[in-house]
Structures are given as structure tokens and as C-alpha cells.
Amino acid sequence: MAEHPPYPVGLRLTGRRVVVLGGGQVAQRRLPALIKAGADIHLVSPEATPSVEAMADAGEITWHRRPYAEGDLADAWYALIATSDPDANTAASAEAEAHRVWCVRSDDADRATAWTPATGHSEGVTVAVLTTDARGRDPRHTAAVRDAVVEGLRDGTLVAPHFRTRTAGVALVGGGPGDPDLITVRGRRLLAEADVVIADRLGPRDLLAELPAHVEVIDAAKIPYGRFMAQEAINNALIEHAKQGKSVVRLKGGDPYVFGRGMEELHALAEAGIPCTVVPGISSSISVPGAAGIPVTHRGVAHEFTVVSGHVAPDDERSLVDWPSLAKLTGTLVILMGVDKIGRIAETLVAHGKSPDTPVALVQEGTTAAQRRVDATLATVGETVVAQDVKPPAVIVVGDVVALGPDGTTA
Known part of the structure; x- marks a missing residue:
């Protein structure tokens, strides 16, 4: 088995029976994701941590307060074996193999039929990372890869634009006081996914250099006593590009609503029937x-x-x-x-x-x-x-x- 990498797959467990053996720290970490997946969870364990017990008290899981017994995995779709009894773990693993139940073992991954990946989430995307190196599993490296990918998706440094679910509209994004690292995570992500960026002089200019070549950048700089783009022209540009089906970001310095005329732009967009998202920024x-x-x-x-x-x-x-x-x-x-x-x-x-x-x-x-x-x-x-x-x-x-x-x- 070690010579071949695992086959990644997403299990749809809604309403399906899942058996968890053991109510300790492993179960405490894994149960929330199984609950979120909508699984019909049966916990078999004489004892449980306070957090796991609270899940049972809330009706999120069914707790059978006893040790594992032959037959507990009958009709299960998925099993998590995490007891402190090696003999019980081995017996349950054998039962899972006999009944063709995908089984994760916390004490011996090599004897399991499934592995739990390091997972993270960002805007409707689940990132799951598994170690496939036959020379040995490295959970810390796996978690580090997971964290790097999720963080990149969240802060926009890893550009992964939507294609099927994108909707045209405008985001009024507060870029913060000037340092590009001080824009919000959501603001940076929306900037990375934009088709058009209409930017103020006081916005974080360094971020514009990171945009893909296809992104159109419009300079709306209002330089005191110099050239400026009238507010009406800015409003018209926002509306025009959004009506063309593009994702538009209005990148402003500081916060859109702190002397940023953000409400004027929001009103103009509302009158034109353009959906608008307001992303607060750190005020200077x-x-x-x-x-x-x-x-x-x-x-x-x-x-x-x-x-x-x-x-x-x-x-x-x-x-x-x-x-x-x-x-x-x-x-x-x-x-x-x-x-x-x-x-x-x-x-x-x-x-x-x-x-x-x-x-x-x-x-x-x-x-x-x-x-x-x-x-x-x-x-x-x-x-x-x-x-x-x-x-x-x-x-x-x-x-x-x-x-x-x-x-x-x-x-």
C-alpha cells in the first residue's frame, strides 16, 4: 500500500451513518467537520471530553456510552477509530475491512483504509492536503502546505479567480493608510479577482503592480489643485464597466466612508441597479x-x-x-x-x-x-x-x- 499514493475524493456524508470510536482529543478535533457535513454520527465510547459531551447534549451526535463491540460498524459508510485500546482498534479495523467501510485509524495510519487530510476553508473552497511520499508521512509539512494555500487564497496572493459563479458588480474597497500589507484580507482577495480597478492616489499603489496584465486600471487620482477625475465621471465609470458584466473594484485610501465619498458612489450604483459590496478599510x-x-x-x-x-x-x-x-x-x-x-x-x-x-x-x-x-x-x-x-x-x-x-x- 505504501508504494501507491491515496486516491483523493470528497465524501458526501449528509444523512449517512458515521461511527466514531473513542471520545478523546482526536474525536474532539474531527467531530465538528463531520457534524458540518451533516453526517448521522454515532459515538461509541465509555467516556468523552467535555467538548464532545457537549456535542452529544446538543443532539449533534448520538453517544453510546460503552466500549466498542463487534457489529458497531454495521451499515456505516465511514468510521473513525480513535480509542486508547489497541486491541479494540485492531478488531474494529478488521470489521471495517470486512464490511468495506472506509476507516481512519488515529493510532496506525498504515493499517487504515482512509486518511484524514489537513483541511482549510476559504470562500466556499475546501483545501485538503495529503502526504503522498512513500518514504513517510509528515503531518507538519502537510499542515504547512494547507496553511500556505488557504492564506494565499484569503489574502489574494494566490490568485484563483472564479469563472462560473462570478457576478458583475462593484466593490468599494478601503485600501488602508498606504502600506499594502494593511489592506484587509477580503479587500485584497477582491482586488485579485477584479477585471477593472478604479484607484485613488491615496490607495495602496504597490498592490496595483501585482495585478494580472488583463486587469484594466483606471487612475481616479484627485491631486489637490491639480488634475482630477470628477466624481460624476468616477460614478459613470463604475456603472459603465459593471454593466459590461465586469467585476469592478473601487480602490480607495483609508476607509470608503471616512471622507472617502463612498456613500455618493453607493447611491449612484444603487440608482443604476448595480450590486455593490462595501469593504471597510483601516482609517488613516x-x-x-x-x-x-x-x-x-x-x-x-x-x-x-x-x-x-x-x-x-x-x-x-x-x-x-x-x-x-x-x-x-x-x-x-x-x-x-x-x-x-x-x-x-x-x-x-x-x-x-x-x-x-x-x-x-x-x-x-x-x-x-x-x-x-x-x-x-x-x-x-x-x-x-x-x-x-x-x-x-x-x-x-x-x-x-x-x-x-x-x-x-x-x-
Whole structure:
């Protein structure tokens, strides 16, 4: 038998009798998958672990509280032999062979008629790995191969696009703050399966280089005071490509709903009857400060943090931010898109009661290789931005947390 590899097959056990001998740790690990398969499970064992007993109490398995006896495998389709009695295991194995029941033995795989593969799951796919090397089975290697394949499917590094079950539509994917490793697992998988990607400038650009050659990438970069793709044009592009039956990913920086205009795109798609999936992303408002060593909250220092947009100045009639109220808060203030307005913002905060000595940090290109941190105070930040040539994108943090050192005390 060792000279020939096993023949892989998927057993459909729904409603079919499965016998498990032994109620120990092996049964505890294997029973959940058999339950999920819908098998009619009969456990034969005088004792069982608390977890296995709970399965019996829940009615998921039928527990016969006794040792194995001749005839227990009658009418079974599949058997798992995992008792601590070698003689019982041998006798049950012989019965399985006589009745042509596929049988797994935990104590002696070479004498079994079936092996349990290392299995994992990802989006409706079951990955099952068996060692076929006649020189010896290596369970750790098998498990490692299983983990590598499943992880690759989950994070999109192993591209396995759907062909029969794919549906046209749009996914609004939050790409995170910039580091390609900080996109969510689901976002990366959808990106790997896309036909068209409409990408923002602040999305994780490095991921675009990993896309297959057939994927169409559309640059929707909205560079401040430079060329931009109007929001209406973006909406139309999403709708047009989805109506062509393509899988479209709208790759956005941070989170789609944190100053990302994701809801506008969702409404446009809904009006056009296009199905849309929203995949949250890690917002730069908390991740970028964290990457620069700044916690937005800290015990005894800040019990709150507020995120605001600084893309319009406090004295601009379009501003919806209540700056006077923000000046009275004692927590952390995080300002996005406010580099060129930070001087006027700081003046407004100070004018309404915020101390001019309040620490300020500007973190440019956060989480990327180009990240840099520039420190100032509300009194000096306007001059510092100019002197240090701070450019967007940058996250601005205002509050005492900025002055915290690695040991949690004020630096």
C-alpha cells in the first residue's frame, strides 16, 4: 500500500451513518467537520471530553456510552477509530475491512483504509492536503502546505479567480493608510479577482503592480489643485464597466466612508441597479498616528478623540466643523486633509481657548517608506509646515498624546 499514493475524493456524508470510536482529543478535533457535513454520527465510547459531551447534549451526535463491540460498524459508510485500546482498534479495523467501510485509524495510519487530510476553508473552497511520499508521512509539512494555500487564497496572493459563479458588480474597497500589507484580507482577495480597478492616489499603489496584465486600471487620482477625475465621471465609470458584466473594484485610501465619498458612489450604483459590496478599510485617522508612535487615546491623558476634515478653513462658509466647540475638548483632535489650512485652524483653536502650547504632530505619508513626523505646537505649526515643507497627504494630531514617550509618560 505504501508504494501507491491515496486516491483523493470528497465524501458526501449528509444523512449517512458515521461511527466514531473513542471520545478523546482526536474525536474532539474531527467531530465538528463531520457534524458540518451533516453526517448521522454515532459515538461509541465509555467516556468523552467535555467538548464532545457537549456535542452529544446538543443532539449533534448520538453517544453510546460503552466500549466498542463487534457489529458497531454495521451499515456505516465511514468510521473513525480513535480509542486508547489497541486491541479494540485492531478488531474494529478488521470489521471495517470486512464490511468495506472506509476507516481512519488515529493510532496506525498504515493499517487504515482512509486518511484524514489537513483541511482549510476559504470562500466556499475546501483545501485538503495529503502526504503522498512513500518514504513517510509528515503531518507538519502537510499542515504547512494547507496553511500556505488557504492564506494565499484569503489574502489574494494566490490568485484563483472564479469563472462560473462570478457576478458583475462593484466593490468599494478601503485600501488602508498606504502600506499594502494593511489592506484587509477580503479587500485584497477582491482586488485579485477584479477585471477593472478604479484607484485613488491615496490607495495602496504597490498592490496595483501585482495585478494580472488583463486587469484594466483606471487612475481616479484627485491631486489637490491639480488634475482630477470628477466624481460624476468616477460614478459613470463604475456603472459603465459593471454593466459590461465586469467585476469592478473601487480602490480607495483609508476607509470608503471616512471622507472617502463612498456613500455618493453607493447611491449612484444603487440608482443604476448595480450590486455593490462595501469593504471597510483601516482609517488613516488612527493608523497613521499609531505608526508614528502616537496613541489617539491613553489612560489618564485622553479619553476621547475627534476626527475632522480640514479641507476648508474655519472661516469658510462651507465648513461644517464647530471649531469653537472643538477648542474646548480635552481629548485628541485628528485633522485630515488640513496641511495647507493648519495655520488658520491653529489660530482658531487658540482664539477659542486652546492653549498655544498644545503639542501638534504632522505625519506625512504615514505607514509608507516615505513616512516622516514633524512636531510643533499650535503656536508654531503654521510656520513649521512651511519651514519643513510638509506636503499632503499628512495626518495632523493635536493634543497631549503627541508628547507621550514610548514608556507612556510625557516626553
